[in-house]
Amino acid sequence: MLSVSPDPVAEDESATSPYAVRVEDLSITYKTTFERKPTLKQALVRFGRGERKVHTVEALKNVSFDIRVGTAMGIIGSNGAGKSTLMRAMAGILPPTSGNVEVWGRASTLLALGVGFNKALSGRENIVLGGLAAGLSRREVEERVEEIAEWTELGEFIDMPMNTYSSGMAARVGFSVAVHMRPDILMIDEALSTGDAHFREKASAKMAELRDSARAMFLISHGLGSISEMCNDCIWLDKGRLMMRGSPEEVIDAYMTYVKVKKSPTTTEEM
Amino acid sequence: MTASTRERETDFEPVYHRYGPHRAGVPPLVPYFRELWHRRGFATEMSKASMRGANTSTFFGQAWLVLNPLLLAAVYYLLVTILRGRHDPMVFVHLTLGLFAFNLVSTSMSTGTKSVVSAGKLLINTAFPRLLIPLSAVRTALFRFLPTVPVYLVFHLVFLTRVWSPTMFLSLYFFGCLLLFSAGLAAFFATLQVYFRDTSSFLPFFVRIWMYLSPVLWLPENVAHFSKTLLTIIRLNPMYAMLGGYSETIQEQKVPDVGLFVSSGLWAVAVAVIGFLFFISRERDFAVRLT
Numbered sequence: 001m002l003s004v005s006p007d008p009v010a011e012d013e014s015a016t017s018p019y020a021v022r023v024e025d026l027s028i029t030y031k032t033t034f035e036r037k038p039t040l041k042q043a044l045v046r047f048g049r050g051e052r053k054v055h056t057v058e059a060l061k062n063v064s065f066d067i068r069v070g071t072a073m074g075i076i077g078s079n080g081a082g083k084s085t086l087m088r089a090m091a092g093i094l095p096p097t098s099g100n101v102e103v104w105g106r107a108s109t110l111l112a113l114g115v116g117f118n119k120a121l122s123g124r125e126n127i128v129l130g131g132l133a134a135g136l137s138r139r140e141v142e143e144r145v146e147e148i149a150e151w152t153e154l155g156e157f158i159d160m161p162m163n164t165y166s167s168g169m170a171a172r173v174g175f176s177v178a179v180h181m182r183p184d185i186l187m188i189d190e191a192l193s194t195g196d197a198h199f200r201e202k203a204s205a206k207m208a209e210l211r212d213s214a215r216a217m218f219l220i221s222h223g224l225g226s227i228s229e230m231c232n233d234c235i236w237l238d239k240g241r242l243m244m245r246g247s248p249e250e251v252i253d254a255y256m257t258y259v260k261v262k263k264s265p266t267t268t269e270e271m
Numbered sequence: 272m273t274a275s276t277r278e279r280e281t282d283f284e285p286v287y288h289r290y291g292p293h294r295a296g297v298p299p300l301v302p303y304f305r306e307l308w309h310r311r312g313f314a315t316e317m318s319k320a321s322m323r324g325a326n327t328s329t330f331f332g333q334a335w336l337v338l339n340p341l342l343l344a345a346v347y348y349l350l351v352t353i354l355r356g357r358h359d360p361m362v363f364v365h366l367t368l369g370l371f372a373f374n375l376v377s378t379s380m381s382t383g384t385k386s387v388v389s390a391g392k393l394l395i396n397t398a399f400p401r402l403l404i405p406l407s408a409v410r411t412a413l414f415r416f417l418p419t420v421p422v423y424l425v426f427h428l429v430f431l432t433r434v435w436s437p438t439m440f441l442s443l444y445f446f447g448c449l450l451l452f453s454a455g456l457a458a459f460f461a462t463l464q465v466y467f468r469d470t471s472s473f474l475p476f477f478v479r480i481w482m483y484l485s486p487v488l489w490l491p492e493n494v495a496h497f498s499k500t501l502l503t504i505i506r507l508n509p510m511y512a513m514l515g516g517y518s519e520t521i522q523e524q525k526v527p528d529v530g531l532f533v534s535s536g537l538w539a540v541a542v543a544v545i546g547f548l549f550f551i552s553r554e555r556d557f558a559v560r561l562t
Contacts (some may be wrong), residue, residue: 030460030556030559032559032560037466037468037470038466038468039467039468040467040469040473041469083372088395088396088558089290090395091397091398092398093398094292094559096290096291096292097289097292098292099292100290100291101288101291102287102288102289102290103287103289103290104287116321118321118324118390118393120324121324125320125323128320128398129313129316130318132310132312132316132317133313133393133397134401135309135399137312138312
């Protein structure tokens with residue numbers, strides 16, 4: 001079992017708990033079918049042939065860590081390392097197969113465009129639905145929706161169906177929702193890799209502001225540069241295992257050595 | 272789902288969540304339903320938004336909601352008239368009442384079935400009680416049903432001019448049963464659709480057969496001469512009790528047998544409990560299945 005704890009830091013004054021998130025021995029295994037769209041017909045055909053096609057995926061294996069209030073945690077790792085699964089487990093979307101996740105505070109919806117699920121509806125309607133699903137009251141949502149729409153700078157597009165949006169525009173809406181819902185625990189998945197230069201700048205500034213107000217922040221990014229810039233703590237996942245935890249510089253160096261890539265302007269920004 | 276502890280209704284700040292493995296399937300139900308109630312606004316808004324998306328707020332959209340069941344009633348009435356060889360306004364009024372109510376159930380089922388799968392992106396990125404999704408589909412079906420009420424009342428006024436009685440209020444009980452029953456079915460088939468994506472293709476056939484077996488195109492009197500076993504089978508159909516009670520209270524000015532009340536209520540509650548529990552016990556798996 002891999003368990004890494006941060007260096008002891010001064011106890012936080014927060015009345016509730018010094019921790020924002022505590023993950024204990026978390027494993028997530030799920031069974032899924034090979035087919036993209038499972039159907040009864042295929043199930044019957046397979047049953048007739050006496051085959052049972054179930055694919056077991058071990059997305060996370062015995063991951064433990066704890067995050068104190070005020071941490072900005074970067075999560076790095078190759079594709080399929082379990083980064084998004086870990087975020088979803090902390091947001092309460094994916095149930096643990098074993099182990100526990102404890103979260104003190106309200107987690108934001110993930111940024112992998114949960115908003116925009118119904119392309120026939122406008123950006124504004126999607127924002128309202130996302131906010132209500134996340135547990136805000138109607139009044140709170142109405143207060144925020146203007147602010148969110150304003151911040152995306154989409155102009156009249158905000159009231160058009162989302163199937164008219166470009167991927168960058170949809171990403172703006174998603175990011176704007178995630179940061180304006182005033183979550184206690186902010187989770188951002190691949191935020192800065194979408195959007196144009198202007199929006200990236202604006203998003204970085206907003207995240208820096210939120211890092212100070214939220215209880216904790218998680219950032220998944222392949223842009224290692226933004227991790228070392230934004231975060232004060234970092235974990236590296238590989239094939240579902242927690243490989244290392246430490247300061248962003250150390251972890252990124254170890255990760256770079258492991259995947260045998262030289263630190264170059266390309267890797268720090270685009271990887 | 273999230274077994275969260277929330278101190279006050281409006282308090283969002285110190286929320287503590289603990290997510291542990293849920294082997295047994297069903298999460299603690301009291302916090303689940305409290306959370307569900309807390310987020311009911313989402314179901315309402317989702318239903319409103321989907322109706323807006325389907326242009327139901329425009330004039331022709333609204334007109335279609337009335338026109339569609341009317342045309343359906345016309346088609347079935349033509350069929351029944353040809354088969355019986357004579358025109359009977361009483362049959363027409365019964366048919367419209369039964370058909371509109373049956374449509375409520377079948378629309379809830381068909382929209383409910385697809386609801387969870389089509390909410391994919393929201394579902395894999397946000398934690399909320401998933402039961403809200405099929406319930407919102409039932410709300411949509413209810414609001415699509417409502418415009419047919421005045422249409423039926425016009426027919427009632429024309430063909431059953433003198434049939435007005437206080438028993439009509441009892442129809443609300445049977446209507447409530449129909450609604451609860453629909454919600455249970457919507458939840459059940461929504462879950463099935465996640466595992467077998469062709470459920471929604473089979474469903475229309477199943478629904479049509481079910482309608483022929485229910486007292487929509489025929490009156491209970493028409494089958495009275497059937498053998499005892501056959502009658503028992505017909506009466507086992509949950510729609511027999513619900514639609515039978517519904518039309519008796521509205522069109523026959525009589526208080527239905529206690530049996531109809533009891534079996535309607537039992538069917539509705541049983542299907543709702545089974546459908547909801549099946550859905551809730553499986554909903555933690557949805558995020559995995561829909562990625």
